[in-house]
Amino acid sequence: MQIKSKFRFFDIAANLTDDQFYGMYHHKKYHQPDYKDVMKRATDIGCEHLLIASGCLGDLKKARELCQLSPHYYTTAGIHPCRAAELNQNSQGYMEELRDQLELALKEKKLVAIGECGLDYDRLEWSTKEEQMIAFEPHFELAEKYKLPMYLHNRNTGDDFYNIVQKNRHRIVGGVVHSFTGPLDELQKILHLDLYVGVNGCSLKSQENIDVAKQIPLDKLLLETDSPYCEIRNTHASSKLVKTQFQAQKTEKWKEGQLIKSRNEPCKIIQVLEVMSELLKIDQDKLSEICFQNSLKCFGLV
Template sequence: MVLTDTHTHLYYQTDNVLRAGLMQRCLDNKVERLFLPNVDTASIPLMFDLLDAYPANCYPMMGLHPCSVKADWEHELMLMQPAIHKYTMYAIGEIGIDLYWDKTFLTEQIQAFKLQIKWAKQMNLPIVIHCRDAFDEVYQVLLDEQDEKLRGIFHCFTGTLDQAKKIIALGFYLGIGGVVTYKNGGLDKILPQIDLRHIVLETDSPYLTPVPYRGKPNESSYLPYIAQKVAELHQISIEAVADITTQNSKKVFGV
């Protein structure tokens, strides 16, 4: 059994001993493939350091998180461009729109989102979307940019069944994380109605920790708890969930 964490910020742990422990627990729990979303220019060296330490298990992406989009977003993206070519990138992400904390830079978030989608198309890469309190805005951008090259993952999906169907219809996978284990998360009602060929698994560590560790920092080694819950909802084995979702990750990322 091989589990794939399609979205983890494990690089935030910079203590080498603690980081080694995180990675060993991943491998002990069959979480052997870790996809790393970038956030801003400050996170680039952290991500690259983790890649250098664990090249067989880590796969980078490059993007400017919507919460990092400010008035100087164009300059920030300009600084990111050289880093894209330092390593093989497997996606542009995480990118998108976040209106939960601040709506001040909505226009800039949309502009940055569209420009990074352009990057992805030019490089023939998928995108990994961050969307919080902004489904309509994100969906409109995807409709505007829709073509045969637009593809990717809708990270941390927690929406309605109708929203799930809209995203799937555009050719995107749904990223399912720790929220599926929450008693009032809502995904337990929706997920049984979604074919597993449309989902991938993720932790978003150190955030959104699944039960039974909710309230503590998340880590990629907790992915089996998410996989087990998905297995229960679909009434299949965790091994089957691991196989299907890992195959899905290979389809979207190409590796």
């Protein structure tokens, strides 16, 4: 299936190192790796620019390889809060190897941000608050040393996230809070920190989400999919605003060149654009270009 568009997109959250793009679901192999098909569909839709985010050492190694497939693919270097326990098992050795991989990505001109890092209190079964706090702080040192923006994650953390970033804000050039799902007061705090805001399907799930998304200033808005997660589902309040539909097969019926049900892809960024265009009452052409340029600015690519 081929859907083309005239828009320019920069998906700032394409998790192409995820097992699902290699045919693995819940530790079971269903099909051959199809990430190259996924990349082609993204290109067809106008999404030639991808940020292949990494949240651990293994992700960064794999992301560096994927970035060689296009001059417009980039990556990040950091420890996702849900992976913070990995750092604390071997703190010194882990950080040394992460820095080595980070510097290789820098030499390759593929590293554009420090992260994914931050706090996530919704999934404390993966890493405790204490482990997350310990892992979060060193990222500011890295961002300051390499003069890179930060790629930030925040879920249900009260004022903890805001207080830490505010304390260190003078050390960093900027950044984005990606996959934003918070209430209006959280958005206002992010904007007070002069950070960008990444929006995907999870950002547009409920009517409350939609009401908050409308308040994101145009010059701070970035579009993303967070694929293979965070698609706009039929149960989402925003789904009625989606115009472009993709045919997809169940995992066990996968065929080469087909999308898979419930697995998000960068090509579906056009659906996020369609929703935000309706919410903000801005032409899709204009909005896609604004967000594309915002992404370049955020990651120092202009």
